[in-house]
Amino acid sequence: MALAVLSQAEPRLIAEQYYLYKMFGLFRNKKTEPTDLSFLSTDMHSHLLPALDDGAEDxxxxxxxxTEMRALGYRKLICTPHVMADMYRNTPASISEAHAKLEKRLADNGPADIEIAYAAEYMLDEGFTLNRNNHSLLKLTGNYLLIEMSYLAESPFLHNEIFELSLSGYQPVLAHPERYNFYHNDYAVYRKLCDAGCLLQVNLLSFTGYYGPAVKNIATRLLKDKLITLAGSDVHHMKHIAALKTLSRTSVWTELKNYPFLNHSWL
Known part of the structure; x- marks a missing residue:
């Protein structure tokens, strides 16, 4: 009797297994849409100027x-080399010179339909205060200024500089706040920074898990809570480009495309 039951059930089991196999194959081979970042138009955080920091070497x-950024849909790139008192002592003059050399090279042989601008990503250290007092800060556009901190601990200058910059007519933009691990157990600090007048810029790479799951989780939460104003690539090298190309496979891809990022208004 048992053999008879098994015999009758066998065709159905085979059919179910075939169905699961086919469905698994479909999901495994399902093609995702290419990552098209034209909805942003402008990237406002990258390290593309040659030989200035830990970005492009030449x-x-x-x-x-x-060329890769243009293929991803960008029409304008604001290059933001690091400015750090103890490591990258870039100045408006050195940054402008590197930009001019790059512009000449692109005019000879490079993507013609993309605008290359420049600013800087300022570490909040003793040198930053000096640069602010000397009025030698390079802005992203208008009065927007990109600042960052060490990944080890909150800068002792952060809150005072947000206040002083606002008082001086600047709009501070904190780079990749999701990457500051010391904030991960104090999520309320992100809203406090916004309330203090500091805008938050998230790295698109964070949503891909490039920096790890903890950073990805915070980036996703900031996105859902609409605490982000700007999105940056923070591209330094080709590994970052490869990771950016996987963005359309993430669970937040549709949300990213529909999010009211300020980037597109800077074209």
Missing amino acids: IEQSVQLI
């Missing part, structure tokens, strides 16, 4: 990265 790498 002008050929700069051109390669810019």
Whole structure:
């Protein structure tokens, strides 16, 4: 009797297994849409200028990265080399010179339909206060200024500089707040920063898990709570480009495309 039952059930089991196999194959081979970042138009955080920091090592790498960024849909790139008192002592003059060399190289052989601008990403250290007092800060556009901190601990200058910058007519923008692990157990601090007048800029790479699951979780939460104003690539090299291309496979891709980022208004 048992053999008879098994015999009758066998065709159905085979059919179910075939169905699951086919469905697994479909999901496994399902093609995702390509990552198209044209909805942002402008990238406001990158390290594409040659030989200034830990980004592009030379002008050929700069051109390669810019070509890839253009293929991702960007129409304007604001290059933001690091300015750090103890490591990258870039100045408006050195940044402007690197930009001019890159522009000339792109004019000779490079993507023609993309605008390359420049500003800086300022570490909140002793040198930053000096630069602010000397009125030698490079802005993203208008009065927007990109600032960052060490990943080890909150800068002792942060809250005072947000106040002083606002008082001086700047709009501070904190780079990649989701990457400051010391804030991960104090999520309320992100809203406090916004209330203090500081805008938050998230790295698109964070949503891909490039920096790890904890950073991804905070980035996703900031997105859902609409605490982010700007999105940046923070591209330094081709590994970052490869990770950016996976963005359309993330669970928040549709939300990213529909989010009211300020980037598109800077084109």
